[in-house]
Amino acid sequence: MKAQRITDSISYHGEGPCWWPATGRLRFVDMLAGVVVELDDRAEGGHRRLPVPSRVASVIRPRAGGGALVATERGIALGREEDLSDLKEVVSLTDDPTIRTNEGGCDPDGRFWVGTMSYDKVVGAAGVYRWDGPGTGPVLAWSGATTANGLGFSPDGELGYWVDTPTRTVTVLDYDARAGLADPRPFVDIDEGAGKPDGLCVDAEGGVWVALHRGSAVRRYDADGRLSEVVELPVSKVTACTFGGEGLDLLFITTSRENLPDGVEPASGSVYACEPGVRGLEPLTFG
DSSP states (O other), X not given: OXXXXXXXXXXXXXXXXXXXXXXXXXXXXXXXXXXXXXXXXXXXXXXXXXXXXXXXXXXXXXXXXXXXXXXXXXXXXXXXXXXXXXXXXXXXXOOOTTEEEEEEEEOTTSOEEEEEEETTOOTTOEEEEEEOOTTSOOEEEEEEESBEEEEEEOTTSSEEEXXXXXXXXXXXXXXXXXXXXXXXXXXXXXXXXXXXXXXXXXXXXXXXXXXXXXXXXXXXXXXXXXXXXXXXXXXXXXXXXXXXXXXXXXXXXXXXXXXXOTTSSTTXXXXXXXXXXXXXOOOOOBO
């Protein structure tokens, strides 16, 4: 299966796509620009760029009752306006200038999980935090990671999937409201030369779709970890994927042109899409 290019190169480092039920549009982050990008055919160039109160934006998720949560460079911002105009940083995760946030999402109980990484990709310097909401502080769920990436949950909410990119492993964990994410174990090991696992999402049948950075592809693994589908892209830096569209039957894929020389892979930084023949899950909201 081949993905089709649906935008121009509109981001430097596109990441974290999320379907926005309130507007029926796709949103994602241009991570290192500190901007949320929203696709909208009515806007100039087919999209609009929404600034956030940080030079980095690594995650955006809908907020129950309206508004959004955004992971900033080293914290979390909340707002109630759909255009993000009232976003304010309300939580600090770290004051270490060498560390930034990198990918995450909400669990079935409305809590927010976000990973980190060091700018220099120091081995073992990253961790994953959980935030239960206003009035609580962030909790370090686990440490010792290098590049925390991708987070998704099974349709029944009993399993979570997570990636530490340099390990080339997609990890599966048990989930419940009391214990959170626990008992990590390998779900899939990505073979050498296929690219490194980055963002992921889960479909309504329990299949796990994994974006392969430097692999020019998104792979689907069924609930038992067997490779069942490959979506090919014409660019190498594939970063993340999510389901969207009115029937949640479109797979949207973000890409990056970070550190690519001018003229190399000019279609990088574009959004791609395909119809994979399976539906996705409703996005999990914060709160």
